[in-house]
Amino acid sequence: xxxxxxxxxxxxxxxxxxxxxxxxxxxxxxxxxxxxxxxxxxxxxxxxxxxxx
Amino acid sequence: xxxxxxxxxxxxxxxxxxxxxxxxxxxxxxxxxxxxxxxxxxxxxxxxxxxxxxxxxxxxxxxxxxxxxxxxxxxxxxxxxxxxxxxxxxxxxxxxxxxxxxxxxxxxxxxxxxxxxxxxxxxxxxxxxxxxxxxxxxxxxxxxxxxxxxxxxxxxxxxxxxxxxxxxxxxxxxxxxxxxxxxxxxxxxxxxxxxxxxxxxxxxxxxxxxxxxxxxxxxxxxxxxxxxxxxxxxxxxxxxx
Amino acid sequence: xxxxxxxxxxxxxxxxxxxxxxxxxxxxxxxxxxxxxxxxxxxxxxxxxxxxxxxxxxxxxxxxxxxxxxxxxxxxxxxxxxxxxxxxxxxxxxxxxxxxxxxxxxxxxxxxxxxxxxxxxxxxxxxxxxxxxxxxxxxxxxxxxxxxxxxxxxxxxxxxxxxxxxxxxxxxxxxxxxxxxxxxxxxxxxxxxxxxxxxxxxxxxxxxxxxxxxxxxx
Numbered sequence: 001x002x003x004x005x006x007x008x009x010x011x012x013x014x015x016x017x018x019x020x021x022x023x024x025x026x027x028x029x030x031x032x033x034x035x036x037x038x039x040x041x042x043x044x045x046x047x048x049x050x051x052x053x
Numbered sequence: 054x055x056x057x058x059x060x061x062x063x064x065x066x067x068x069x070x071x072x073x074x075x076x077x078x079x080x081x082x083x084x085x086x087x088x089x090x091x092x093x094x095x096x097x098x099x100x101x102x103x104x105x106x107x108x109x110x111x112x113x114x115x116x117x118x119x120x121x122x123x124x125x126x127x128x129x130x131x132x133x134x135x136x137x138x139x140x141x142x143x144x145x146x147x148x149x150x151x152x153x154x155x156x157x158x159x160x161x162x163x164x165x166x167x168x169x170x171x172x173x174x175x176x177x178x179x180x181x182x183x184x185x186x187x188x189x190x191x192x193x194x195x196x197x198x199x200x201x202x203x204x205x206x207x208x209x210x211x212x213x214x215x216x217x218x219x220x221x222x223x224x225x226x227x228x229x230x231x232x233x234x235x236x237x238x239x240x241x242x243x244x245x246x247x248x249x250x251x252x253x254x255x256x257x258x259x260x261x262x263x264x265x266x267x268x269x270x271x272x273x274x275x276x277x278x279x280x281x282x283x284x285x286x287x288x289x290x291x292x293x294x
Numbered sequence: 295x296x297x298x299x300x301x302x303x304x305x306x307x308x309x310x311x312x313x314x315x316x317x318x319x320x321x322x323x324x325x326x327x328x329x330x331x332x333x334x335x336x337x338x339x340x341x342x343x344x345x346x347x348x349x350x351x352x353x354x355x356x357x358x359x360x361x362x363x364x365x366x367x368x369x370x371x372x373x374x375x376x377x378x379x380x381x382x383x384x385x386x387x388x389x390x391x392x393x394x395x396x397x398x399x400x401x402x403x404x405x406x407x408x409x410x411x412x413x414x415x416x417x418x419x420x421x422x423x424x425x426x427x428x429x430x431x432x433x434x435x436x437x438x439x440x441x442x443x444x445x446x447x448x449x450x451x452x453x454x455x456x457x458x459x460x461x462x463x464x465x466x467x468x469x470x471x472x473x474x475x476x477x478x479x480x481x482x483x484x485x486x487x488x489x490x491x492x493x494x495x496x497x498x499x500x501x502x503x504x505x506x507x508x509x510x511x512x
Contacts, residue, residue: 003093005103008168015107015161016092019114026153026271034274037281044285048292188459192452196442199452208509209442213456216438216502220460223491227463230487231470 060137062280069273076273080266087259095256107165109257113264114157118186121151121268125193126218129211139276141207142283144214146275148194150268155187178225178232185224189217203283295379295387302391305364306357316353316396317403323349324407335412342411343421343472349407350400350425351432351461357396358436359453361388362444362507371444375511385441385503386496389434397429417476424468424488431464431492438499441506463491 005012091109098105125144132141162180167173174180196213200206327345331337365371374384404425405418413421439457443449467488475481 003103005106006097008103011164011167012103012106015110015164016088018160019110019157022153022157023267026150027267029149030271030275030278034278037278037285041281041285041288044288044292048288051292185459185462188455192456192459195452195455199443199446199449205509205512209506212502212505212509213442216460216499219498220463223463224459227466227487230484231466 060135060139062139062142062284065139066277066280069277073270073273076266076270080263080270083259083266084263087256087261087263091253091256091260095252098253102168104165104168105253107161108253109260111158111161111165112257113261114154114161115183116261117154117264117268118151118158118183121147121154122186122190122214122218122221124272125151125214129214132207133211138207138283139280141211142279143272143276144210145194145197145207146279147268147272148190148197150271150275152187152190152194154264154268155183155190158183159187176232178229181228181232182225185228186221189221193217203286295383298374298379298384298387299391302388303394306360306391306395316356317399319356320349320353320400320403321407323352324410327411338412339414342408342413343417343476344469345411346404346408346413346421347425347428347465347469347472350404350429351458351465353400354392354396354429354432354436355454355457357392358440358457359443359450361392361437361440363440366444371507372511375507381504381507382500385437385500385507386434388440389430389437389496389500389503392437393430393433397425397433401425401429414476416478417472420472420475420481424471424485427485427489427492428464428468431488431495432461434492434495434499435460435464438503438506441503441510444507444510464488467491 088109092106095106097103125147128140128144128147131137132144159180162183163174166175166177166180193210193213196210197206200209324345327341327349328338331341362371365374375381377384401422404421405413408418408421436453436457439453439460442456443453446452467484471481471484471488474484
């Protein structure tokens, strides 16, 4: 299934591996940060409700 | 219906939230299709061998690295002129994406050149320009994180982005000048403008589209994060007052 | 404007103004280089123009955060902003003052340090000229960076990160001009381009600097 990469196996595979890791890492960090931001805002708004409400 | 209506943070989130999953899925599908096509189903180049497969990562990433900075420049100008917070926060959100794209462009660019030049890094004008762009991105994000007040940070980073853009263009010319005297021996240019056969170009187009969609999805997601965090900070300050 | 210039010059030269610090740093860096790369004369000759430029650049960097620091600490920055002098002119004067107290001394000291690195005799003139043309740009760019980071705790490191990439074009043309001139090739292109950068920087960075100051003074 793997194409014959000839003598450039290391180069091509490392390029793909690093790029995919970086992209997936970015996505994961962004998703996690989004979740935390939603929770933080919800918590602050809840406290505000308690105080004013 | 003016596009400026969406400048309202709440409206921005409300409008983009239902769209986001679609964009994310479109990005994922496009990227997988493009990369799989490029990696498994294209022939080798008679000169570059299988390293031509790096093209499908390097070219989209390099394009995004530059275009994201341009987007940051535009949104910075919009912030300075029209004071729309979403604009400023979108610029901040885009920064890290640009950094990752630049890193990918740098790594794939260097690796691509390895079989030709025999070293893992060369001070070729294009790679060097991307390295400088990387430094500009770092400085931009460092300034954002160093300043506490949101509006001050938005203003200063916007000014930095504008000045940086001028110097980025300047540096491009300077680097070309600087490398003139060097014997590169690389008749093979990493430039995508060289005549590329269709069989390579179509999967590349798909990959470019995938990277663009990925950027759109991530910048929307990250801008949501920035908007929410900003609102949380504002609420905290008001409650403490 | 002249009054402001004289005041800044006096402040810089006074004890604690850090006047000689830049020169001392310049000397130390130049002395370090042979320890790092080995003492072979040929190698040193080849890298001398670049090293001298980089060292001068780094030395100029040292005193950048002081440009607005004193005014910020004693509260005279808001006063400067509301003075009849436009803030852009203040920025310009600050840049010039920094050059006179840092860039110019470095320029004059460079040939003396050149011999430590076995600089080619033909290069000395070009070194002087390029530094003379380029160091003002370093000062003005640095002033812009200082305005961005004024009042930040530990702003010094961030200042370096922001300013050093902006120094690259000036550095490239400066060092290239010295190398080409010393080897007998035409250095005119490089010098003209470097001069263009310096002029451009003084034409538009005062506005960006003033904008940054206004933001920080809010």
